[in-house]
Amino acid sequence: MDIAAIFRAESGRSVATLVRLFGSIDIAEEAVQDAFAVALERWPADGLPPNPGAWITTTARNRAIDRLRRESSRHDRHAQAALLSAASEKYESEPIEPVGPVSDDRLRLIFTCCHPALAPEAQIALTLRLLGGLQTPEIARAFLVQEATMAARLTRAKKKIAAANIPYRVPGDAELPDRLKPVLAVVYLIFNEGYTASSGDDLIREDLCGEAIRLARLLARLMPDEPEVLGLLALLLLTESRRAVRTAVDGSLVLLPDQDRTRWDGELIAEGQTLVRACLRRNQPGPYQIQAAINAVHSDSPTAADTDWGQILALYDQLLAVSPTPVVALNRAVALAEVKGPAVALAAVDDLDLGAYHLFHSIRADLLTRLGCHADAATAYDAALALASNAAERSFLEGCAVAARQRAS
Amino acid sequence: MTQYLMAVYMVEGEAVPADDVIQQMYKDVDAFNQEIQAAGKWVFGGGLQPADIATVVKAQGGDVITTDGPFPEAKEQIGGFWIVNCADLDEALALAGRASRACQAPVEVRPFQDEPEA
Numbered sequence: 111m112d113i114a115a116i117f118r119a120e121s122g123r124s125v126a127t128l129v130r131l132f133g134s135i136d137i138a139e140e141a142v143q144d145a146f147a148v149a150l151e152r153w154p155a156d157g158l159p160p161n162p163g164a165w166i167t168t169t170a171r172n173r174a175i176d177r178l179r180r181e182s183s184r185h186d187r188h189a190q191a192a193l194l195s196a197a198s199e200k201y202e203s204e205p206i207e208p209v210g211p212v213s214d215d216r217l218r219l220i221f222t223c224c225h226p227a228l229a230p231e232a233q234i235a236l237t238l239r240l241l242g243g244l245q246t247p248e249i250a251r252a253f254l255v256q257e258a259t260m261a262a263r264l265t266r267a268k269k270k271i272a273a274a275n276i277p278y279r280v281p282g283d284a285e286l287p288d289r290l291k292p293v294l295a296v297v298y299l300i301f302n303e304g305y306t307a308s309s310g311d312d313l314i315r316e317d318l319c320g321e322a323i324r325l326a327r328l329l330a331r332l333m334p335d336e337p338e339v340l341g342l343l344a345l346l347l348l349t350e351s352r353r354a355v356r357t358a359v360d361g362s363l364v365l366l367p368d369q370d371r372t373r374w375d376g377e378l379i380a381e382g383q384t385l386v387r388a389c390l391r392r393n394q395p396g397p398y399q400i401q402a403a404i405n406a407v408h409s410d411s412p413t414a415a416d417t418d419w420g421q422i423l424a425l426y427d428q429l430l431a432v433s434p435t436p437v438v439a440l441n442r443a444v445a446l447a448e449v450k451g452p453a454v455a456l457a458a459v460d461d462l463d464l465g466a467y468h469l470f471h472s473i474r475a476d477l478l479t480r481l482g483c484h485a486d487a488a489t490a491y492d493a494a495l496a497l498a499s500n501a502a503e504r505s506f507l508e509g510c511a512v513a514a515r516q517r518a519s
Numbered sequence: 520m521t522q523y524l525m526a527v528y529m530v531e532g533e534a535v536p537a538d539d540v541i542q543q544m545y546k547d548v549d550a551f552n553q554e555i556q557a558a559g560k561w562v563f564g565g566g567l568q569p570a571d572i573a574t575v576v577k578a579q580g581g582d583v584i585t586t587d588g589p590f591p592e593a594k595e596q597i598g599g600f601w602i603v604n605c606a607d608l609d610e611a612l613a614l615a616g617r618a619s620r621a622c623q624a625p626v627e628v629r630p631f632q633d634e635p636e637a
Contacts (some may be wrong), residue, residue: 219609227606227608273630273632274521274630275521275605275607275608275630276607276608276609277608277609314578491558
């Protein structure tokens with residue numbers, strides 16, 4: 111029984127519910143941690159409860175009430191009693207099934223975590239911690255900062271939510287479009303963190319990808335008329351559809367052209383493509399929809415050789431127009447190499463100021479290999495290796511560097 | 520309900536706007552004030568004399584030291600402020616957005632500390 115994994119999957123829901131019941135993120139987090147300790151003690155002997163999520167929420171709620179009673183001193187007993195009775199009332203009057211998407215506490219919590227009054231890095235950290243159930247050291251690794259720095263960032267953000275009275279609710283229609291942007295960015299980053307964990311030996315952390323997709327689905331249900339929400343969901347589904355074949359049995363990386371396309375997940379592809387078509391009909395393109403469309407083109411090709419690179423390049427041109435970032439330009443260069451050749455692509459890549467990004471060096475190395483410049487390619491693979499922290503990516507790059515050196519000599 | 524300070528920031532030494540711009544500003548701020556008073560959100564508000572008019576008083580040991588000028592030697596100084604009652608930060612940020620438009624300057628929103636329990 112992997113109690114830690116069950117907790118990580120379920121804790122977001124419990125934390126979100128307890129924040130609503132007690133009006134405090136700290137109380138909610140502490141109570142869910144307490145419930146975890148109880149589970150570690152009881153589950154191995156008693157077996158898994160029939161509904162672990164509900165068990166965690168109920169146990170955490172009871173622990174929070176116990177703790178508040180214990181800690182309430184004489185002068186604030188009255189205030190504590192009021193808080194407790196309000197929390198109990200809310201809990202008892204709760205419908206068994208949520209009434210609709212708006213009633214999902216996690217959605218309220220994500221809008222609080224992604225409030226524009228918080229710094230973007232704090233938004234992502236809070237969402238991963240409170241909704242993704244990640245521990246502070248894991249989040250610190252994902253952001254390449256010291257654990258103490260990340261802990262301070264989380265503490266400061268939670269303090270601001272409480273002191274400035276940042277509301278715990280889904281924004282109204284008028285504010286929704288603006289408030290949605292950071293939420294979508296955060297969900298996308300959570301997925302990416304799950305898809306390629308920035309360090310460690312697991313290339314893929316399924317639960318993070320699953321959590322991001324779950325949040326994206328929830329957003330799509332709440333805002334079916336928001337094309338970028340559908341675009342984000344489509345992008346995640348189409349990317350997820352290739353997950354099973356993205357790594358070989360030994361854990362090594364398998365690139366898109368070498369993947370066994372018959373093993374791509376047809377159901378996810380069909381769902382993603384349906385969403386992409388719905389977005390195209392609306393004709394309000396945005397960055398997520400365009401990236402989803404690029405992935406849909408890949409999903410459409412039975413073999414790598416059949417890929418419609420002309421269409422992909424046209425979509426990248428469109429993407430670069432709406433989000434002119436060096437990373438988009440780098441990805442566009444990959445399509446450019448297929449359409450106009452590696453020399454044109456290399457010239458485009460060399461203009462980019464992305465020296466600190468490992469994929470910049472590995473894409474350069476690949477283009478140099480195709481141009482027959484094996485010694486330069488080996489140097490570029492070394493530069494990529496110096497920056498990559500994921501084990502599967504590292505062993506892939508090491509293999510490439512060795513091969514490039516052999517060809518050069 | 521939380522009480523917020525909405526502080527208007529001015530850059531010291533910046534050119535004074537044209538007279539008609541200032542007149543419009545007064546009109547807009549006045550309309551905004553009347554509106555938040557009618558809505559029951561107003562606690563207090565007003566414009567301040569320039570920061571070089573300020574005097575700093577500091578109790579030090581048994582003495583009280585008085586010095587001329589503002590306390591922070593910053594280019595940006597508070598030019599005026601409101602204190603408002605709002606349900607939450609979203610409401611305060613929405614008010615601050617309108618305040619910033621009316622007075623044509625950035626507005627910093629800061630919650631007051633809760634009153635200590637007796």
